[in-house]
Amino acid sequence: MNLLEYFARHHREILQATLEHVELVGIAMLLAVAVGVPLGVLVARRPWLSKPILGGANIAETIPSLALFGFLLPVPWLGDRAERIAVAALALYALLPIIRNTAAGITGVDRAVREAARGMGMTDRQILLQVELPLSFSTMLAGIRVATVLTVGIATIAAAVGAGGLGEFIFRGLAMVNNQLILAGAIPAAVLALIADFLLGVCERRWQPARS
Amino acid sequence: MEGRSTLEGDPIELRRRIGYVIQEVGLFPHFTVEQNISLVPRLERWPEQRIHARVAELLQLVGLREAEFLHRYPHQLSGGQRQRVGVARALAADPPILLMDEPFGALDPLTRAEVQAEFQDLQRRLQKTIVIVTHHVAEALLLGNHIGVIDAGALVGLYRPKDFMQATEPVTAAYIANVRMLEKMEGPG
Secondary structure, three states, X not given: OXXXXXXXXXXXXXXXXXXXXXXXXXXXXXXXXXXXHHHHHHHHHOHHHXXXXXXXXXXXXXXXXXXXXXHHOOOOOHHHOHHHHHHHHHHHHHHHHHHHHHHHHHHOOOHHHHXXXXXXXXXXXXXXXXXXXXXXXXXXXXXXXXXXXXXHHHHHHHHHHOOOOOHHHHHHHHHOOOHHHHHHHHHHHHXXXXXXXXXXXXXXXXXXXXXX | OOOOOOOOOOHHHHHHOEEEEEOOEOOOOOOOHHHHHOHHHHHOOOOHHHHHHXXXXXXXXXXXXXXXXXXXOHHHXXXXXXXXXXXXXXXXXXXOEEEEEOOOOOOOHHHHHHHHHHHHHHHHXXXXXXXXXXXXXXXXXXXXXXXXXXXOOEEEXXXXXXXXXXXXXXXXXXXXXXXXXXXXXXXXX
């Protein structure tokens, strides 16, 4: 049985696993953006916080993913369901590029523009929402893009704790020494990563602020 | 300002009552000319119709054609045009005071002379108090009705232009000596 036949015969399962995969990554990314962007703003505003926050995110990044899934198992509420563990771990991995790029985007706003905004009598909140965030949007999106591609890959390992997704095929394939099974998980995962990369890249260019 | 100390009251409100033209213009690159100019009126929640009328009026005042420039972004303007939009933005909410921080600093000498002349014309039409920060004594003498010398954050002298060159205060005297030296280098005449 060649690969194409295998895909044709199991397209339902593969589609199902792909959807699970997208769901895991999607929720994790929403969570990471919701936490990471405010942290990035904080890092840009209070430079003395940049060491502890970026350091913390950096450490999270260095934990091997399989170990991180394991560490989260005994955590109350999180450990109750495999999907929760997976989402939490993935969000943790996605955090660093998002925080770093948000902070870099805001710090990179032209000093003259910021001074003008203050001089015109804009409040701190208005400066952040109307000037700094819009101007750092494409840098922020670049961080989200990197994080998303990373997360699509790591999410395959979530199957090890039973969270489902395309990793199911890969782990099953490894156990049965069946390359077709492995590819049935690996190829859709790679395609997903490419699609996410392409779509977010389009957004990034679309929101590129005009350089003065 | 307007009979009140600048130390009392809300600094945000105070800033909105002072038109501010900064050195590198500092237009918002993600805003069109229209959005840049209408910034303070929008912050002050003017009705939309009044904002449109005001923007049109200001563009005419600084000599930019509305149809051509209204929807351009700052990167689509020349340096001189940007500076004019900067002035229009500062004047938008009709502030009683205009503060200009080295407004002609980034221009080459010829453009500078041209814009200075334009500025004098504008000043006559506006009838506003304008504070200009400059490092050029000649510019101060040319444009100022009063010249204040500031050293390390403190006002050390306030002069009429005609009295400035005779001032004896040490910091001012140092500026004057510098001007005289430049005059000598350029030779007689």
